[in-house]
Amino acid sequence: MSDMETVFGPVPSRRLGRSLGIIHIPTKHCGYSCRYCQVGPTPQPEIVRHAFHAPEVLCRAVAERLRLLRARGEAVDYLTLAPDGEPTLDIHLGQLIDGLRPLGLPIAVISNATLIWHEDVRGELARADWVSLKVDSVDSATWRALNRPHPSLKLAAILDGIRLFAADYRGTLVSETMLVAGVNDDATGVEAVADFLAQAGIRQACLSLPRRPPADPLLSCPDEAVVTRARHAFAQRLERVELLAAHAGKAAPALDAPR
Numbered sequence: 001m002s003d004m005e006t007v008f009g010p011v012p013s014r015r016l017g018r019s020l021g022i023i024h025i026p027t028k029h030c031g032y033s034c035r036y037c038q039v040g041p042t043p044q045p046e047i048v049r050h051a052f053h054a055p056e057v058l059c060r061a062v063a064e065r066l067r068l069l070r071a072r073g074e075a076v077d078y079l080t081l082a083p084d085g086e087p088t089l090d091i092h093l094g095q096l097i098d099g100l101r102p103l104g105l106p107i108a109v110i111s112n113a114t115l116i117w118h119e120d121v122r123g124e125l126a127r128a129d130w131v132s133l134k135v136d137s138v139d140s141a142t143w144r145a146l147n148r149p150h151p152s153l154k155l156a157a158i159l160d161g162i163r164l165f166a167a168d169y170r171g172t173l174v175s176e177t178m179l180v181a182g183v184n185d186d187a188t189g190v191e192a193v194a195d196f197l198a199q200a201g202i203r204q205a206c207l208s209l210p211r212r213p214p215a216d217p218l219l220s221c222p223d224e225a226v227v228t229r230a231r232h233a234f235a236q237r238l239e240r241v242e243l244l245a246a247h248a249g250k251a252a253p254a255l256d257a258p259r
């Protein structure tokens with residue numbers, strides 16, 4: 001395995017500056033098969049954590065890339081775990097974060113939150129400095145239609161896990177919500193998501209739009225008035241709201257993609 005396969009960037013990220021992306025699991029292991037995912041449908045959504053790449057091999061690859069970048073005078077602001085799938089499926093996630101720590105850079109994880117109902121997942125995520133969690137809807141039917149979760153997943157358990165994580169986490173916690181026309185962009189649904197985030201104590205949120213070709217070509221971006229209304233609903237309840245002119249799913253080259 002070469003570092004070219006597991007480390008990419010640094011790439012510019014609005015939220016993380018110059019981010020070095022780490023692909024610690026292969027495409028596409030995910031508990032969701034989001035209709036907007038740019039990587040395409042998930043062949044078999046999964047929720048059982050297991051081992052992928054060895055953390056020590058990944059850490060060596062990242063250290064080597066950093067050495068080369070520093071020799072060229074290139075700065076890196078964040079190390080970001082951003083595979084084309086769900087980072088918490090990696091059973092060595094905590095070990096990987098600990099192994100990267102000596103490199104002296106803050107560590108970010110972009111998660112879809114599918115496994116946050118596991119106490120051990122919350123504990124491992126808590127070791128990162130910056131965590132993003134996906135919340136597209138708090139309505140079960142909408143969530144099933146949009147995120148197409150593994151059949152065993154339960155939205156209530158995920159939302160409880162997010163609440164528990166937010167209550168204890170000491171790093172920077174942000175949420176990501178993809179707005180899709182006619183699916184989850186209605187005023188009531190958007191306000192319910194914003195209410196949930198506010199009640200969970202999440203202060204920073206990102207709204208994203210499916211501007212690049214998604215897995216489902218029938219999906220479209222909400223119109224400007226709807227996006228403005230959604231942004232306003234979030235801003236009324238949360239301290240900081242960003243609108244990412246984002247794509248979906250694919251990590252490279254941008255790191256602002258909702259996972």
Ligand code: SF4
Pocket residue numbers: 030031032033034036037038039042084085086112248249258259
């Ligand atoms: S957008 Fe992210 S969470 Fe959704 S299927 Fe793609 S990789 Fe998984």
